[in-house]
Amino acid sequence: MRYAMAVDTLKCVGCSDCVVACQTENDVPIGHCRDWIVEKTTGTYPELQLEIRSERCNHCANAPCVRTCPTEASHYAEGGIVLVEESECIGCKACITSCPYDARFIHPEGYVDKCTFCIHRVEKGQNPACVSVCPTHAMIFGDLDDLNSDISRAMATRKWKSLIPEAGTDPKVFYLI
């Protein structure tokens, strides 16, 4: 099992529904967020191109946050999902400085928090909250090891990229372009 997510940048309109859904589903404390929208504009006027991405922890397969954590609080769970075990986290913030995507933050209660791919839903066979609310169906979640899953098929038929692959993190959130 290798869980992954693909965000279709050609469908994403940047409505932030995923951000709100995550905050509701996971009780994310006010003023913090586990996912966010990035708008990238390239080109010279009038030839401008806009790419909109819904971003979150990339659940890296070679995660620097897991590597630098002194206590094993940051760890790989089932299917490669990267999680933080609250009761083992000492709040040293080594993982936060390790993450090239700035995907982590300090929960007001002191431990480090971030996207969990909604593992509590995934275990029940449901999609993560952000994926399930997306009004344009821009996000696909699934198992890369299952060649018939929606995500495997999308990755096989579409052009895609991941973020900062040169940082060597082997991210598992992909962007269809």
Next chain:
Amino acid sequence: MIEEIITSGRMNPEIDPVLHVWGWEIPFYLFLGGISAGILIFSAYFTLRNRQDELPVAVKWMPLAVPFLIGIGLIALLMDLSHVLYFWQLFTNIRWESPMSWGAWTLGIIMPLSIAWIATWVEDIFPKWDWKFDEVKTVINWLKNYRRYMAQILILLSVILGMYTGILLSAFNARPFWNTSILGPLFLTSGLSASAALISFFSKSEVEKRLFTRIDIILIGIELFMIIHLFMGHLAGTQVHIQAAQMFLGGAFTVPFWVFVVGLGLLLPVVLEILELKHKFIPAIVPVVLIVAGNLMLRFIVVNAGQASRWLY
């Protein structure tokens, strides 16, 4: 044009707009760790060379400060932890890939070892000292027989401690400015230099003063060389490394770094120390204060600059 902005209003405290999860506690802790490592290395090394009577301050007196320095450093470290009640988790795991983990273990071993080390010297420096209990006396006399082994272990662990203060940072490839392996040797050298300056300041013997002033001059020379290498490495690196170096070559850290760390913290004191060796009168306190302050400043700047440097995507 490339413009990339977060439009959903992400403002996670201490992460946005510029990462700043590590405040004064971490650089202060790195500073104290570096000085402690330096003091222990000199003390153990000159014991192995059998120069304890010629160099009493370096070998016997300065280590007295180490448990306090490390203790204060540990308090600073604990103050930085945002989930501090769980700090003991550090000592229920050993993770070799995490410098934070083996650094904590090294500190955990060095602390009692440095106390045992001091205990073997106490009677030398305070002749009237009485251990009160015979058991304690026996243990300490027993320890004295193993002083050479202790010195060897101390040197090894202190080098690890001194290097670790830099490697802790260079292990983060997400922060391009830190991502250079020279930070380990640089912090080790600068810790040694500050402790050499302190030894020559506190020493009353002319031999010891001059020896440590000379050692310090060499160490500062090595430090300058490493700083040049640090920037050469970054400037010959990728775009993100070049941008990280540019924070020091025209960017926000230019003045604090080149004026305070390099100018006032390294170049000026080295000139003063050379004059001192030539028997010119220099108030002894001046170079040592400059060096120690430059040492602290170096760590503050490196910790902050690393957090300000990032991959762009």
